[in-house]
Amino acid sequence: MTGGPVAGVTVPPGDGPGFAQWVRPHLVAMARLAARLAVGADRDDIVQEALARAWSKRSQYDASRGTPSAWLLAITADQARKAVRRMRTGPSLSLIDAPDAAPVSRPDLDARMDVDHAIMSLSERQRLAVDCYYFADLSIADTAAVMGCSEGTVKSTLSDARSRLRTLLEVTE
Incomplete structure (x- = not known):
């Protein structure tokens, strides 16, 4: 077996290298989800904790x-929720609390701010559907149950929101 999920395999490979190869295609999605769900926490720590849990x-x-x-994203989401809870109950130390701290500018943070800003530009209904x-x-x-509408309305709202986000973020494919 050379890697990746194989039809009929019900568990990930049991050895270290096999497991690493099995999770590798999902690492970027895990990192993105961790960053979105646990703003302010270290997404790499969350992914590492998720991988340890998955192992x-x-x-x-x-x-x-x-x-x-x-499966891996569900574990990542759980670890992100735990990280958020730890941040809420842990000591409060942030860049705002440290007056001598220089502002941090990271390309991934800047891109995320653009996406967050674009999402905030959506209508309230579109934002709710996207979130x-x-x-x-x-x-x-x-999502339809939360929004109090039909599934077709959710699909239409999401389509409109994606179209608006493409325009706002100037995404071309």
């Missing part, structure tokens, strides 16, 4: 219940 729980992975990506579906990882049906 310890690898025998519980069941391909019939979902893809490796969905529920993309950031809270709710299904279309669950």
